[in-house]
Amino acid sequence: MATPLTTTLHGSCYCKRNTYTITPGPFEFAPGDPYKDFGPPPYVYYDHCSDCRKLQSSLLLGWIRAPRSWYTHTTHPRSTSETDQEIFKLLVSSSSSPSSPSSSDITGPTRNFCGFCGTHLLFLGSSCRRDGWVEIPLGSLDDGSLEMLEGMGLKPDFHTWWRSAIGWVKRDLVEGRAKGEGKCWRGEVEEGVEGEGLEAVPEGFRE
Template identity: 30%
Template structure:
């Protein structure tokens, strides 16, 4: 009876939109990861902040055709045209570095990439600073 060979860890993370029409793979090591509080992210998502992972654009593969929205002078946001899930962000500075942003919450493994910093806190919604002080429930309270 022999030992099973060790399997190499897959260096790619997988993710998809809500309906599964767009699927993607990205490296399991983000260059940077953050919670973004900018008004552009907030308005586009309807959420007080977004979690992003910065990765080399050439290392991301996408199956499906995301729609692209020009959200600012140089910013472009990619999303699923069927279910509306936001997936990617790029702008001129990121492109010059060969990078792009991927929404962490669209990954299949939500624990794979944790934000390491908060950015654009000058635009943070004031009530977010005290979010940890709010009562917390494991499920919606009855």
């Protein structure tokens, strides 16, 4: 099962202290991984999760989900006083008090940011840790890599957490796009936003 990704993708934070690549290679699905039903990785999609919307201060999020073995991250300090930990800052996600972990023994969701410009660079939820994935904010890809996605058939083609989407955003998305594109994930298509090509997909794929 060949991946549609045929070249290395490049991304970075705003200040360029963090760069990363996504390079296609061998992969194997973990037992019971529901993404197996969606064909080979990577998966590129829009996300309407209310938590992610708040955490990223963005009305509509895009993600690329890829095998962890395909992801390589590099830090670029600008002085000897800048550490890798400061540049690629790790926070344990928590609505009460996000914290920087002192131990590598982490089981809950984590997010990595640039400690200097604040760009969100990486998300690891429990299913990512269990099944060997990384989720990367789509907007952190460099422009050239974003442009290449279309030619490889990797534009976002489904929506996660559709039930959590803001009502007028859902209506605009349905009415303003070509029929027959995309899928709705998480719950039934609601009255007033139905359209040809909208498909409800079983729950349980993303936490």
